[in-house]
Amino acid sequence: MSRIEACPACASPALEPVWRVPSVPVHSCLMVDSEAEARAFPRGELDLVFCPACGFLFNAAFDPTVQHYSPAYEETQVFSPRFLRFLAELCEDQAAAYELRHRLVVEIGCGKGDFLVALAERTGCRGIGIDPGFRPERVASPAASHLTFVRDLYGPTWRRLAPDYLVCRHTLEHIGPVSAFLRTVRETVGERPETVVMFELPDLRRILIERAFWDLYYEHASYFTAGSLARLFRRERFSVHALRRCYDEQYLVLEARPAPGPTAPSLPLEDDLAETRALIAAFRSGIAAKREGFEERLAAWRAEGRRVAIWGSGSKAVSFLAVLGLGAEIAAVVDVNPHKRGRWLAGTGHRIVGPDDLPEVRPDVVLVMNPIYLEEIGRDLAARGLAPELVPMR
Template sequence: MPVHSCLLVDDERTAVDFPRGDLDLTFCSACGFVFNRLFDPAHNAYSSDYEETQGFSPLFQDFIADLAGQWVDRHDLVGKTVVEIGCGKGEFLTEMVRAGVAHGIGVDPGVHPDRVADDVAGRTTWVRGFFPRDFPDLDADAVVCRHTLEHIAPVADWMRTVRGAIGDRTDTAVLFELPDVKRVLDEGAFWDVYYEHCSYFSTGSLARLFRRTGFEVVGQWMAYDNQYLIIEARPSTAPAPGTPEAVEADLDAVGHAADQFAAAHATMMNRWRERLREVADGGGRSVIWGSGSKGVAFLAALGGDAHLVEAAVDINPFKHGRYMAGSGHRILAPKELTDLRPDLVIAMNPAYVGEIGHDLATLDVATTLEAL
């Protein structure tokens, strides 16, 4: 697999020669943790060239605005200070400030303060770096971490570092969001398995991690078309605090899904290979919509059949004219489809089918739109 999915690549040759790493998913039958046992953190190259944001999607903007408002209200964060570890381009922290947070501190090696909205600039601080190396103390009323924990190994050690950085401030809200591995395994969703994602969690394994590393779980729930797992917690001074909820009893179900994943993976791969060949044999063209991690993983899994995909489309203007890591596919702006006229557009995330269909109709591009 390409070791990074969201690093911007300026030319096709560099994209094709992009560094690769080995992935061997492993399931722990004791706690339900799923991880890449061959992951090498030496490959990490997170920087300002990392372009992970989904913030150009109106659907995603609505989701993060709603979640930010929920967290601010539920955890009484109006007028308070929030630190976000792995803040990306700062969209979520921006929404928390708009919802009433007095001061937001975002920590991420890929943050671009110049892209932060003017209306929150005076109430935000941006640290272009890593926790804990560049920002060691979490002195805040809430610690937020979204879609970062799955990039961390060894993950328990890192969570203990988070707990230590909070110290004796046991009223701090600890709010995390990450992908749900049970859905990935159940669906054979090979496009959601990337080298960067070295740690995968279900409801049960995530709660067990939090309790073992010094946190009391306040609540867990699914969001964003049941793709994301959200956990709310508080620091605790008791070992393994709290009583497991019924929803956490998923060890057998995740184990069964893990057993079936290879077969489900093969079935899904064969289905999409056949679909792409069908279009090509009929003289048509296929493109994928979404050049992020799902797109990179999809093309990597296709291997020698990746040429059946003409290009990748993305609404993020910072990606236009760049190339996909691993496969070398060029990233197009949606308006370029008016010339390409693809016969098949594959949405890399079914959550965005409505948005993509609207964009295609606006462009007057008549095509077949299907989702992974």
């Protein structure tokens, strides 16, 4: 696989190196069944480069052929009450904005179907969900009788679906050739001006501000700010009418309709190119210190004999452990998703434990990979008679 030499969003060849990690696991949410398999997990290179012309950041060493999304992929966050509340709010918001009853909703990358099922329950829409990781046994809702799930990767085969509403959450960032992908989405929508598309994905702006290197990993080939996302949609013949940050500024939500040709920027959040360039420069100069700061804290905890656990076994944990090369320094990796308990973390081979296993581990420090869950994690620990120091990742 050769290096990507032009911006996948705007085709500009003038790219700037930002950050490189020579060897990281190519997947972070694929569950593995043994420590040996976890340690031998395929690795790839993270070579993040920035396009100053459009504000897009991507992995120039990304090779999609090493990615294998399957039912063994555990991305769902619905075991967190905080996340469930967010999903319900998003559903409510979309139901209020658009009339979806009896309409056809298509969800690209529907995962286990959580959002599509919730939307169908709330609005009475019909729906088609497409995802290679779909698990039919996880759907238990009467609304599912109006839904069809296809265990497949979305691509040109699905361009004739003609939906009234197309949703794609936390999927675009896994795609390398983003403009080609959006062209297929535009074809799927067709010349039906009332069709709405809604995309949700992580916001690069917060990652840059916090120098959150644990939010940069192989599964995510593509990183957008509000502006670079809107610019891509406008270039690919969409008219963007809503753009916002949500979930403590961690995610972006974009809503658009098809247009006959490229469209011009009109929303306040789009004008972020100068800010993004400055944030990239600050990230580049500040990332070494950020990393060293964590190394020093971990060394201090080790010297004090304190047991450190990580809460959250998703991509953030895999990336954090890989970048810092951590192994036995971390006593446990905890996750509330019962389907992850007893499985193994790709790369370092930590065994994933559930909250109920923690009284045995007795951690002194818990690194909270996503600070938005701080409150519920504190409650979960207190309920088990534990009061370790909680350290939110920032």
